[in-house]
Amino acid sequence: MRAPTKLHPLAPWxxxxxxxxxxxxxxxxxxxxxxxxxxxxxxLVPTPSAIFTDTAQLSGPVLMHTLAxxxxxxxxxxxxxxxxxxxxxxxxxxxxxxxxxxxxxxVTQSIPKVALAPILVVIFGSNELPRVVVTFLVAFFxxxxxxxxxxxxxxxxxxxxxRACKANYWRELxxxxxxxxxxxxxxxxxAAITLSVxxxxxxxxxxxxxxxxxxxxxxxxxxKVPLAWGALVLLSLMGIVLFQAVxxxxxxxxxxxxxxxxxxx
Amino acid sequence: xxLLEGVGKTFVxxxxxxxxxxxxxxxxxxxxxxxxxxxxxxxxKSTLLRLVxxxxxxxxxxxxxxxxxxxxxxxxxxxxxxxxxxxxxxxVLDNVLFPLDMMGRLDAAGRGRARDLLALVGLAGFxxxxxxxxxxxxxxxxxxxxALVHDPDILLMDEPFGALDALTRxxxxxxxxxxxxxxxxxxLFVTHSIPEAVLLADRVVVMSARPGRVAEIVTIDLxxxxxxxxxxxxxxxxxxxxxxxxxxxGRHARAH
Numbered sequence: 274m275r276a277p278t279k280l281h282p283l284a285p286w287x288x289x290x291x292x293x294x295x296x297x298x299x300x301x302x303x304x305x306x307x308x309x310x311x312x313x314x315x316x317l318v319p320t321p322s323a324i325f326t327d328t329a330q331l332s333g334p335v336l337m338h339t340l341a342x343x344x345x346x347x348x349x350x351x352x353x354x355x356x357x358x359x360x361x362x363x364x365x366x367x368x369x370x371x372x373x374x375x376x377x378x379x380v381t382q383s384i385p386k387v388a389l390a391p392i393l394v395v396i397f398g399s400n401e402l403p404r405v406v407v408t409f410l411v412a413f414f415x416x417x418x419x420x421x422x423x424x425x426x427x428x429x430x431x432x433x434x435x436r437a438c439k440a441n442y443w444r445e446l447x448x449x450x451x452x453x454x455x456x457x458x459x460x461x462x463x464a465a466i467t468l469s470v471x472x473x474x475x476x477x478x479x480x481x482x483x484x485x486x487x488x489x490x491x492x493x494x495x496x497k498v499p500l501a502w503g504a505l506v507l508l509s510l511m512g513i514v515l516f517q518a519v520x521x522x523x524x525x526x527x528x529x530x531x532x533x534x535x536x537x538x
Numbered sequence: 539x540x541l542l543e544g545v546g547k548t549f550v551x552x553x554x555x556x557x558x559x560x561x562x563x564x565x566x567x568x569x570x571x572x573x574x575x576x577x578x579x580x581x582x583k584s585t586l587l588r589l590v591x592x593x594x595x596x597x598x599x600x601x602x603x604x605x606x607x608x609x610x611x612x613x614x615x616x617x618x619x620x621x622x623x624x625x626x627x628x629x630v631l632d633n634v635l636f637p638l639d640m641m642g643r644l645d646a647a648g649r650g651r652a653r654d655l656l657a658l659v660g661l662a663g664f665x666x667x668x669x670x671x672x673x674x675x676x677x678x679x680x681x682x683x684x685a686l687v688h689d690p691d692i693l694l695m696d697e698p699f700g701a702l703d704a705l706t707r708x709x710x711x712x713x714x715x716x717x718x719x720x721x722x723x724x725x726l727f728v729t730h731s732i733p734e735a736v737l738l739a740d741r742v743v744v745m746s747a748r749p750g751r752v753a754e755i756v757t758i759d760l761x762x763x764x765x766x767x768x769x770x771x772x773x774x775x776x777x778x779x780x781x782x783x784x785x786x787x788g789r790h791a792r793a794h
Binding site for chain 2: 428431434439440444448452453529530
């Protein structure tokens with residue numbers, strides 16, 4: 274007799290992994306096909322196979338560039354986290370501070386970061402620091418906003434409970450407000466990690482001697498178009514991996530924070 | 539035990555307007571008495587509770603507990619809110635222990651008391667569960683345990699069953715009476731449900747709105763222990779009818 278078809282245990286896997294991967298495979302195959310059938314010149318749009326071979330040939334240098342960009346992304350992201358948390362606490366602590374800080378934050382966001390990057394190079398010199406600063410400036414703003422939103426989203430009853438237990442401001446912040454903000458913090462972190470990749474590339478476009486952004490600029494300048502595309506693919510993979518890393522950290526360390534809307538407050 | 543003398547409370551809104559929530563409220567709750575507060579929305583029932591809790595200060599008059607004026611939150615008062623508002627990151631047991639932990643009084647005796655309370659409300663075996671794994675009724679049971687964990691002599695309950703379905707509500711009403719019988723305390727219980735108030739209370743304080751005043755205090759003479767079958771009794775119906783009349787005026791009374 275035939276074993277009963279076990280559709281159920283496989284179904285989540287199919288929708289979570291198989292379908293997106295399948296879609297990508299179909300897309301890449303279609304791309305390859307179109308380029309070959311219509312003889313699209315490689316310097317305009319290279320085929321996926323050409324992108325892969327050209328990038329794999331230079332796997333050593335490409336790895337070095339990837340690591341350089343990863344370092345910039347992670348340093349900028351870390352700076353965003355380290356600075357955003359106290360900033361959000363300050364903003365929520367008093368309306369006076371909020372009114373003083375918010376306009377400054379908005380100014381940092383209204384300045385085009387690409388325009389700012391050369392000036393930062395003048396200030397900080399031609400090294401990693403201006404790239405990290407650009408990454409930070411691109412990434413930190415949504416993080417500050419979501420942490421601040423989380424700190425103020427605490428139900429008033431919990432604050433009253435804290436006050437009824439004679440908790441002072443710091444105890445209330447540490448034991449009630451910040452834990453309560455965790456799901457909000459993670460939604461900010463997910464935005465920030467994605468923006469960090471953008472920021473790092475912006476920084477590398479302006480001033481770098483390595484990194485995937487630098488690789489794109491130099492390889493297009495020398496018409497090594499497939500390599501530039503390879504760098505692009507790696508950047509997008511990096512974005513996906515880092516985003517998923519944040520998701521996994523949240524699930525492992527804060528399993529209760531999973532779904533913001535499912536919580537009863 | 540709890541004494542309010544000529545208490546008034548005026549809030550100032552963001553727009554700078556003054557809103558009088560309570561005016562000239564005088565009220566006394568004896569030790570281990572069960573007092574229910576009923577009244578229309580905006581009659582200041584919740585404000586009154588927060589005044590007794592020491593969370594807000596009166597604009598006029600005085601609030602005192604056991605002879606001493608309430609000027610700040612007092613360690614021997616427990617509060618149950620309308621929403622359970624459990625901490626989503628803490629287990630049921632840690633939620634119940636939270637007040638002790640915040641007050642820096644967490645000890646073995648407290649832990650034992652928390653477990654006893656959870657068993658008392660039928661949550662034994664749920665200590666390690668998280669709030670999201672519990673139904674609304676179970677969460678509120680845990681909320682009641684949290685309010686009782688430091689063994690307060692006063693329990694303030696602000697529409698504790700307002701967010702629950704009718705059946706769970708009846709169940710918890712009986713539960714609260716049982717807890718109160720086993721661990722007597724002075725309870726101030728705010729509710730929108732007149733039958734609930736009549737069933738629970740020794741005395742029902744009927745309030746009128748804008749500004750909140752005590753319209754009348756109705757003494758309930760039903761024998762204890764009580765249950766929902768008593769709703770059919772004459773005394774029960776007289777009391778609910780009278781309270782309805784006080785709240786809605788002649789309008790509603792005539793419709794009966």
